Each structure stands twice: as structure tokens, then as C-alpha cells.
Amino acid sequence: MKEIIQRLKQQFTISNVNQQRVDLTFLSVKKEQAVSLISYLRDFEKFSHLVFLTAVDRVEDIQFQLTYMLHNYNTHQDLGIRVLIDREKAEMASIHHLWKQAGTYQRELKEMFGIDFPGSPRVDESFILEGWDNIPPMRRDFDTKKYSEETYFPRPGRESHDPESYMKSKLYPEGDA
Amino acid sequence: MFTPDRSKYPEIVDGKAVIDLDSGKYLKLWQGPQHPGVTGNMSLELIVCGDEVVDCKTHVGYLHRGFEKLMERRKFIQNFPIVCRICVPEPDTNEYLYAAAVEEVAGIKIPEQAKWLRTLNMEMSRLTSYLMWIGGHAGAFGLGPIGQWAVTHRDYMLDLFEEWTGGRVYHMYMIPGGVRNILPDGFDRRLEDTLQKIEKLMSEIEKVMLNNAVFKMRAVGLGIITKDMIDRYGVVGPIARAAGMKRDVRKNSPYLMYEHLDFDIITGTKSDAYERLLVRFREMFQSIDLIRQIMKYIDNSKNIHTKLPNVLHWKIPAGETYVKAESTRGEYGYFVVTDGSELPRRVYVRGPSYSHAVALLEDLIINVNIADVAGLMTSLHTYPPEIER
Amino acid sequence: MSLKDILSPFYVWKRAFEKPYTTANPLTDRPGAPRYRGFHDNDMEKCIGCGTCADICQNAAIDMVPVEGIQTSKEDSGLRPKIDYGRCCWCALCVDICTTNSLNMTREYTWVDTDPDKFRILAGAQENFWTGKETGYKLGEGYKLLDHDRITMPMVDPKEGIKSFIELVKGYSKEQAIKEADRCVQCGLCIATCPAHMDIPNYIKAIREDNIPEAVRILYETNPMSATCGRICTHRCEEVCSIGVNGDPIAIRWLKRYIIDQVDRKEIAKILRNEFKPNGKKVAVIGAGPAGLSAAYYLTTVGYSVTIFETNEKAGGMVRYGIPEYRMPYEQLDKDIDAILDMGVELKTGVEIGVTESFDDIYKNYDAVFLSVGLQDSYSLSITGEHLPGVIPGIQLLDDVTKGQIPDLGKKVIVIGGGNTAMDAARTARRLAANVTILYRRREEDMPADQEEIEEAKREGVKFITRAIPVHIDLGENKKIILHWNKAEMLDQGPGKRPKPVLIVGEAYTEAVDTVISAIGQSPIYKLLPEEIGSQIKFKREKVITDKYGQTSLPKIFAGGDIVNDIADAISAIADGHRAAQGIDLYLSKQVKVK
Ligand SMILES: Cc1cc2nc3c(=O)[nH]c(=O)nc-3n(C[C@H](O)[C@H](O)[C@H](O)COP(=O)(O)OP(=O)(O)OC[C@H]3O[C@@H](n4cnc5c(N)ncnc54)[C@H](O)[C@@H]3O)c2cc1C
Ligand code: SF4
Numbered sequence A: 001m002k003e004i005i006q007r008l009k010q011q012f013t014i015s016n017v018n019q020q021r022v023d024l025t026f027l028s029v030k031k032e033q034a035v036s037l038i039s040y041l042r043d044f045e046k047f048s049h050l051v052f053l054t055a056v057d058r059v060e061d062i063q064f065q066l067t068y069m070l071h072n073y074n075t076h077q078d079l080g081i082r083v084l085i086d087r088e089k090a091e092m093a094s095i096h097h098l099w100k101q102a103g104t105y106q107r108e109l110k111e112m113f114g115i116d117f118p119g120s121p122r123v124d125e126s127f128i129l130e131g132w133d134n135i136p137p138m139r140r141d142f143d144t145k146k147y148s149e150e151t152y153f154p155r156p157g158r159e160s161h162d163p164e165s166y167m168k169s170k171l172y173p174e175g176d177a
Numbered sequence B: 001m002f003t004p005d006r007s008k009y010p011e012i013v014d015g016k017a018v019i020d021l022d023s024g025k026y027l028k029l030w031q032g033p034q035h036p037g038v039t040g041n042m043s044l045e046l047i048v049c050g051d052e053v054v055d056c057k058t059h060v061g062y063l064h065r066g067f068e069k070l071m072e073r074r075k076f077i078q079n080f081p082i083v084c085r086i087c088v089p090e091p092d093t094n095e096y097l098y099a100a101a102v103e104e105v106a107g108i109k110i111p112e113q114a115k116w117l118r119t120l121n122m123e124m125s126r127l128t129s130y131l132m133w134i135g136g137h138a139g140a141f142g143l144g145p146i147g148q149w150a151v152t153h154r155d156y157m158l159d160l161f162e163e164w165t166g167g168r169v170y171h172m173y174m175i176p177g178g179v180r181n182i183l184p185d186g187f188d189r190r191l192e193d194t195l196q197k198i199e200k201l202m203s204e205i206e207k208v209m210l211n212n213a214v215f216k217m218r219a220v221g222l223g224i225i226t227k228d229m230i231d232r233y234g235v236v237g238p239i240a241r242a243a244g245m246k247r248d249v250r251k252n253s254p255y256l257m258y259e260h261l262d263f264d265i266i267t268g269t270k271s272d273a274y275e276r277l278l279v280r281f282r283e284m285f286q287s288i289d290l291i292r293q294i295m296k297y298i299d300n301s302k303n304i305h306t307k308l309p310n311v312l313h314w315k316i317p318a319g320e321t322y323v324k325a326e327s328t329r330g331e332y333g334y335f336v337v338t339d340g341s342e343l344p345r346r347v348y349v350r351g352p353s354y355s356h357a358v359a360l361l362e363d364l365i366i367n368v369n370i371a372d373v374a375g376l377m378t379s380l381h382t383y384p385p386e387i388e389r
Numbered sequence C: 001m002s003l004k005d006i007l008s009p010f011y012v013w014k015r016a017f018e019k020p021y022t023t024a025n026p027l028t029d030r031p032g033a034p035r036y037r038g039f040h041d042n043d044m045e046k047c048i049g050c051g052t053c054a055d056i057c058q059n060a061a062i063d064m065v066p067v068e069g070i071q072t073s074k075e076d077s078g079l080r081p082k083i084d085y086g087r088c089c090w091c092a093l094c095v096d097i098c099t100t101n102s103l104n105m106t107r108e109y110t111w112v113d114t115d116p117d118k119f120r121i122l123a124g125a126q127e128n129f130w131t132g133k134e135t136g137y138k139l140g141e142g143y144k145l146l147d148h149d150r151i152t153m154p155m156v157d158p159k160e161g162i163k164s165f166i167e168l169v170k171g172y173s174k175e176q177a178i179k180e181a182d183r184c185v186q187c188g189l190c191i192a193t194c195p196a197h198m199d200i201p202n203y204i205k206a207i208r209e210d211n212i213p214e215a216v217r218i219l220y221e222t223n224p225m226s227a228t229c230g231r232i233c234t235h236r237c238e239e240v241c242s243i244g245v246n247g248d249p250i251a252i253r254w255l256k257r258y259i260i261d262q263v264d265r266k267e268i269a270k271i272l273r274n275e276f277k278p279n280g281k282k283v284a285v286i287g288a289g290p291a292g293l294s295a296a297y298y299l300t301t302v303g304y305s306v307t308i309f310e311t312n313e314k315a316g317g318m319v320r321y322g323i324p325e326y327r328m329p330y331e332q333l334d335k336d337i338d339a340i341l342d343m344g345v346e347l348k349t350g351v352e353i354g355v356t357e358s359f360d361d362i363y364k365n366y367d368a369v370f371l372s373v374g375l376q377d378s379y380s381l382s383i384t385g386e387h388l389p390g391v392i393p394g395i396q397l398l399d400d401v402t403k404g405q406i407p408d409l410g411k412k413v414i415v416i417g418g419g420n421t422a423m424d425a426a427r428t429a430r431r432l433a434a435n436v437t438i439l440y441r442r443r444e445e446d447m448p449a450d451q452e453e454i455e456e457a458k459r460e461g462v463k464f465i466t467r468a469i470p471v472h473i474d475l476g477e478n479k480k481i482i483l484h485w486n487k488a489e490m491l492d493q494g495p496g497k498r499p500k501p502v503l504i505v506g507e508a509y510t511e512a513v514d515t516v517i518s519a520i521g522q523s524p525i526y527k528l529l530p531e532e533i534g535s536q537i538k539f540k541r542e543k544v545i546t547d548k549y550g551q552t553s554l555p556k557i558f559a560g561g562d563i564v565n566d567i568a569d570a571i572s573a574i575a576d577g578h579r580a581a582q583g584i585d586l587y588l589s590k591q592v593k594v595k
């Protein structure tokens, strides 16, 4: 893995390399270089398998972190490529030309996080959610609890007590010994 | 390179078939979401010409429960009962991977005996899941009785899980830190009885299904996946092995106690529905063999759980990892990101059907007879919950 | 395609003659496995209503509700889990985490009803078809979620300990404290038992999060003497700790000490930053024991100008002049006191009200008076010879030692009594190189002293003679003192009553010693109160009667501490002081008598 990282460093600006396990490494690359880095890994470093592509909402930094997980079947190494993109203008170059299933991942990311991949097949078609009219639900600022409270209604009749305050009310109501 | 034969289309514009439903040549058919020939709750939007499929779109969304989102709102321990629910026929893979990922980011080592019990659980779960699959696969080709036999035998396996873990379908056994209990008394005997029943069943299935002229005529040559498609479509598991790829996470990236077990990767060559059945069929025997091997290492007197920090306020330092295991459908994985709080920042569940049931199926299905669509799907062994978690 | 492939499938017909797999009547013939996770069962007697089960449930399936017939008490919230089977996912995490192991599951799993509300079940409190059926899932072998083992406290070796008065308990390191704090399930059951109702779960949480300023702030909300209480508190909170049901209770007292050990006087002052505006009213506090100090602190934080009058040279009361230094180092007590004085409290020492200054003057010059003079007298043994030289009260010994007037006890010492004063006197005598025996009327299990005090005394070589009633004291040869005592037997006094020790005639013993220390209890001295005031204050068996805010029958006089409460420990005195401060504030700001 070290040699590959060395080779990558010659061509790309990579950072935050973290060898999590002997067979799993993460690294970060700039958005602009991401697709060419991934193509390079696929075509020249035998990372022929796209394991998954997903996002993490780094809402506090106003960024999305995309993670492209690639696998090399010869060395059995997993390599996670992190790419930070702007959360406000969430857009990323598509890799559907590299792997057939990439389009599905990108379509899901568009729907669940609101990240656009221009040119990716059927990227605007709804994937899981039909008729969704709220913010993309996997974003951190989508509050599932609030949504369900507003959309559905609880069965009436439930009540619960917190032992501490219940004991207070029973044993030493305000000011009592 | 594989491209579906679209010669029957009237016109291809920009590489896309232009289908005019008003022409009277085509019919739009929905297979699913309520259809015995569809695996689970998903549907295929088929365009057929005569009895052949000329176009297909996979639709999911019928069973989205938002697991990944739910998990971001729950403490690490509280996700333990959730993850198994992602997949009914094979919940254990989820349990193991979630526990393993959390243990890795939290820096917790689990006792060796817990690893053996987990390995046992994983192989029993594989066998159980394959039993359900082979029943469904047989059903898709009209071999109803096999479905009943297989599901009964799956139930025998569930009986074992029930007495071991307290639950039939959702075992909730592989808790972070190890496992929740030792084996009950006499379990080994009852397990062996069941394994023998299954072996007998397998020999019957061989007679009735594998050596069945009608079945062979339909399955041989159905849904051939060429080698060059494997990586392009992200194909893994038995489907890749039936195409001759020596790929099995248990062997290639050993986890739990697999490196101490004696087994080989089972492969095929012809890469059609029949070959995939053969690979899985042999893997069922392999699982039975592995279970017997594992049982030799089980020792109820040994430690099975590492004490966790208080789970009610367990915080895990910021980190990320990806862990994977070989499920019956191939590489299954959990990508977990933590941020130092009591809740995970992100849990991403990677299942093989994500590519098998969408990108792969949509192309593979072209020119298939509608009567074989169900058989093709079951030969890909797709589970929709892996697509929408 | 071979002929075999055509014939082989006909094998399927063979099955037609076999026994079917199905069970005839699955609803009655198929009980769940012995570990089955079926409907819950809860042992109502064992459950303490801690609500930990409700906390862990990821489905919010559990409500904590009152149950008829179950009383709220200090060790039981009186609540019980009610499970909503519309939400439960049968994970049994609630069973795994249950602090008392009262919660289990049954093997029952089929139940049909048309009324969805029926599926909310008070497991164990309500008759169901599974009531009394066999238990299914319970906590597995070799696995548990709770940590039952307390982090061991580093202690000075007893052999070293008795050579001097150094503090025995060394205190937790940060790592140890955080680990110990992690064991807490934050049920809050302990709060009711703490006389000051300290917010224990939250200061423990602050330790876990390594937020010491927050922890200090929480402590001072209800207790301005945590360096003291973190060492010598009677810690009855630990007796009701839910983790203590099946394991070692959380070391609440030592965690409190840990917090305050992390900060010095300056830091405390910075954290507390008093932003009160003086309101121009004056309050006098008589007696600088824990009660007086606490009242002064809380009154100052709301703007009163407070003066404490104290006979002794230093503040602290019995905590300084009673409790020995190896348990309560003076500089730690000073830390608490200094922090209180830093808030602007005025302390006048060497002033004995009723002697050097008259009570009337104070009564006139101040808007309110808080009386906290403690128990300064010691109960007499009421046997002949108790006034002989060489027979001394325990608190006298402790007082002398604190003041540096080390008495000569001789080689052999007997301490009479079974409370903490007896233990303190005995262990102090050990440190003055005497051989010490404790003589107690009842059995060891009847001793009012803390169990750990008794054990530590034993470890330090103190001998115990129990069921021994002193009869009289003589002077022997060589200035020896002869103590005559008699063996006693315990007579049952009926249910709910303490058995009574009764002399066994004929079983008389004598013991020749150098010193006899009597430590059977203390009593108050009210001679500071002038007749016309004393007669207006109501008493009951030597204790001043007050309302819940410490107000006596004379509205301007409030009282607290050992002269009021029956528990007579430091934390009760502190709680009294706090409540009296609230009472005085209510009284002076509204001029109403609160009842
Ligand atoms: C030996 C011993 C060991 C103990 N061990 C523990 C223990 O481990 N844990 C625990 O919680 N409690 C313990 N206690 C009890 C605890 O010390 C008392 O409950 C507590 O100090 C009571 O506080 P107080 O403020 O009511 O009275 P005190 O602490 O007794 O304070 C009263 C103060 O008033 C002063 N005073 C009295 N009369 C006058 C006057 N006329 N004018 C001016 N000042 C006056 C006294 O000098 C004294 O300083 C122990 C007590 C003793 C005697
Ligand atoms: S079994 Fe699980 S889901 Fe059910 S009440 Fe207990 S913790 Fe909640």
C-alpha cells in the first residue's frame, strides 16, 4: 500500500492518509482530482471493484464527504477515497462511465443527500422516495423525529415518569425534609 | 464487452431504444411488488415484445425503513437490535458487521470463544438463508414442493437459533463485545441431527431439481454473465464464483475464525443460472462441513464477552472503518463513521443486491422470456432491503 | 439431457407417503424454547423502579408508571415499567441492563386481542395468561452489560496508618474517577436519600465528561462543604444505589471528593463568582459547624450580610473538633471554610454567646438568627465511678487531640459505645499507642457506626467485646481503673422493635485498664438562650422543633443541625442550613411566616 500511496503522491495532491487496518486505507483528495485518481486506480493499480459510494454530512463544516470505496482483488486491499465537496452547491463529477452500478449510487445520493452528479443516467428520477417534498432526508438537518411528530400522531394514553422527579414529588415536595 | 442485444427494437437513438407503446408492438408489464416471482418487495417495470423482455427498470421504495438514518439517532448499543432487521432471511451478517465495526472504532478486542460462536452463527445463518433461497428458486421454476421442503428445513435451523439465542428470525446475539450466551445443553446433538436431515434433503433436491430435465432446459444458458461484466457491474459472491472468479471474503480477507477452518473457494465456469445453482448447492454442503469443523472448537467454559464501557453513555472517539463479510449473496459490508459522541455519525450498509438487482438485472433481463424473469431474479439471489436500507 | 434427468424428478412422489412436517396445533403444542424472548415478566418485589430498562429501550416502548400497592420509598421509586407491545422489538436489552435482574421474559408469544390498548402491559403487576408461566430469556451466562465492581480506592496500609494521623483514603486519580463514574446508570434514586438532595447523577456525569467546573458548580448548588462530605459523609445515598443491588454501589462520596480535590481555593472562587447585590439585611449565625457554615453560604449568595459567632478558635464544629484528622485532614476542612468565607461571610471566633456576648444583643441587632450550636455535651454512663480521673468522654479526647493537647492514656484503653464517636476515639487511642478494646451493649450488627468504620477499626487492631453492659468502675492498684461489666443476652421486643440487651446474672467480668473512654452519645447545651427566649421555643426530647424551613416558634429564630435533626450527621446539618437560608430569605423578603 505504501508504494501505491507514493505513486499517487507523484500525480495527485492527497492528504489525511490513514491506514485503518492492514487491508484498509483511507485517503483524501481534492474534488477536482477525484475522478482522475479513481480512474487511475482502476486502470493502473488494479482497484477494479467499486465497493460502494456514499456520503457523510459534515454539516458543521458546510461540507459533504463522499467516500468511494475501491477494492483490489489481487492484493485484497480496500481503499477509501474521501472527497469533500461544498454542501451549499453540492455537485460532483459522475463516475458512471467507470462502473455500471455507479449510476445507482449517484441517483440515491441525489435523492437522499441532494448531491447532484450531472450526466449520470436517470440521476433525477426518484429512486426510493416517491413524491417526497421535504429536504433530502439523509441530511443532518432533516429531523426524523420532528417530521414523524408532524406527519403522524402518537397513540394517546401513554405517560411516563422520571424516577428522580417522581420520588421528589412523593417524598420531599419543595422544601420538605 | 457485454451489451444487451437490442436488435428487436425498432430504433436506437443515441444508444437508447425508442419504444413507442402506442405502436401495439409492446406491452408494459409490472412484475411486483406483490408477485411470488419477485424476491421481496420490489418491482420490475418490464416492456415486453411478444413474450420477451425488451426493457426493464427496477423499482424499489416499498420497504424503505430508513435504517441508516435511524441509527444516527440512537446510541451504539441501541443500534444492535436494529441492524438485524435490515435483512429477514440473513440478519446475522448485519449483526456481526455492526458489532465488528463498532468494536474496531472503539478499540475493543473480543474473546476468541466469542469469535468461534460468531463464526458458528454466521455459517448456520448461511445455510439457513440458502435453504430459503433454494426453495424460492425452485418455486420460480414451478417446483413447488421443493420450496416447502426447503422452508421446513430452514425452520429446523430456526428452531436451533431459537433455543440458542431466544429468537427464531432475529437472533440479536452478536452484541458488541462478544456474544450474549453460551450454547444450550445438548445443542451439538440437535444440531447434528438437523444437519443430517438437511443432507438428506439435499440429496433429494439433487434428484428432483438438479437432475430435472425440465429445470435444466430452462436454467442452462439463462442469464449468462461474462467475466468482463463482473467488475464492470460490481458482481460479487456466488454469481462471480460461478463465472470462475476465486472471490470469497472468507478466504481472501479472513475475518472471525475462518483462517483456522479448512475449505476452498467453490467456483464454476459456465456462469448461467444453472451453474450458479450448482455453486450455491455445493456451498451448502461446505457450510455443513464448516459447522462441523467449528463445533470442535466450541467450549462453553470460556469467556464470551468483553466488558463494555457503560452502554448507556458509551462514546466512541472519532474514526471510520469499513468491515465486510461474505454473505450468501457475496460481499456485505458496514461503513461506520464516528465523531466522538454517543451516537454514530454515519452507518452505511453495503449489500450485494444493490448492484445485482439494479444495474446488472436491468441489462441481463433483455431478451429473457417473461416466464423466466422470476428464475433469473432468484438466480441472482437479490434481496431488496440491501438496496433501500 | 439423459434419461436419468427425466426419471429422477419422479422421486418427489416418495414424499407423498412420508409423515408430514407440520405440527397439528401449533398454538398449544409449541411452547417457546427455554431461552425464548416472549412477553416480559417483572418481579414486583425485586424491581426498584430505577427506569434503566426504559432508558436503554431503543423503541421507547417502556413507560415508568405508578402501580397500586407499591409505595415510593427511598430505595424504590414506586414506578414500574409498562411495556407497549406495539413498539417492543423483543431485543431484551431491558432484561440485560435491569439493575436488579427483576425483569425477565417468558416463553409465551402468541396473543390475540382486538383492543390495541390491551397490549400495554405492566409486566408482573397485572394478571395475564402468562402470569406464573416458566421464565424464558434471562441474562445469559458469561455476559453482562452493567459493571458491578467498584474501582478499588487506594488506601494507606493499616500498619502504617496507626503510626500517625495521616489521611487513610488516598483519593481517585482522574482515570479511576472517570471509570467509576462510568458505572453509574443515572437513575437518580439516590437523590431522595441524600439529606441535601444533591444532584448526584449530574455531578457524576460531569466527572465522566471531565467537566470539573460544572461538577463544582453542581456540588455548591446543594452543598458548600464537599471536601468535607467527600471524606466523612455517612453516604446513605450509596445504600440505595441501584447498582448496589447486585454489585458494589457507585462510590458517590469518593467521586464528590475527587471533584473538589481537582480545584483549589482560587478556582472555586472563580467558578462560584457571586453576583449578588447586598440587600442590607443582617443575619447572625451562632455556631460555625456545618449547619452554620451552610446557612451562611446560602444567605450570602442571595445578598444577606452574615456574621457567624463561634466559641472555638476555628470554625468547623464537630467536623474539626470531633472527627479525627486521619479521616478529615484539617487543611481540607479549611478549604471548604475558606471558600465560604471568600464569599463574604464574616466569622467571629472566640465568642461564646451567652458568656462573652449576650444572646439578647444579637437578637436585637440582627434581622434573623440561625441557631446551630450542635451537641457539645456527652451522655453520662450513669454508673458509679464514672467521674474518677482516667474516665473521660470520647469527644473530650478528640477535642484535646485536635487542639494538640495530647493526653496520656496509658497502655490499656477501653472504649464504651458502638457509634462513630466510639470508633473515632478507639482509633485515635490506637494512634496514641494504646491497646484498645471496644465494649458494646448489643451485637456488632446493632452498632450504629458505619460498617467500614468497624472494619477499619478491626484492621487497626481494635478488639471488640459485644453484648457487654458496664456495671461500675473502681480504682485499682497502680492507678489502674477496674471496669466491671456483665454479659448480656438479646431479648426480642416483638416485630419492628430493636431487641433489648438484658444482663445475664452470674456472667460478670472485670477488666483492669489505664483509661476508660465513654462514647455513648452527645447532647445539647442550651444555656446560651435567656429564659424568656428559651421558654418561647418549643423542644421535643432535647431537640428544637422547627418547621420545614428551620423556623422555630419564635419567627426570628431559625435552627438546624444536630440540635434539630435526629440523624445528626454533617450532611443533614448542611441540608438544614440550606433550608433555613431559604426560610430566612422567605421570612425577611416577604415578612411572612412560611408554614
Ligand atoms: C466524634 C464524631 C465523629 C463524627 N463523625 C461523623 C462522620 O463521620 N460523618 C458525619 O457526617 N458526621 C459525623 N459526626 C457528626 C457531625 O460532626 C455533626 O453532625 C455535625 O458536625 C453537626 O453540625 P452542627 O453544625 O449542627 O454542629 P457542630 O458541628 O457541633 O457545630 C456547632 C458549633 O457551635 C459552636 N457553639 C456551641 N455553642 C456555642 C455558643 N454558645 N456560642 C458560639 N458558638 C457555639 C461549637 O463550638 C461548634 O463549633 C461526628 C460527630 C462526632 C462527635
Ligand atoms: S425487549 Fe427491547 S424493545 Fe422490548 S421493551 Fe425491552 S428494550 Fe424495549
Ligand code: SF4
Pocket: C042, C046, C047, C048, C049, C050, C051, C052, C053, C054, C080, C081, C097, C098, C099, C100, C101, C102, C103
Ligand atoms: S431496570 Fe429492572 S429494576 Fe429498574 S425499573 Fe426496570 S425492571 Fe425495575
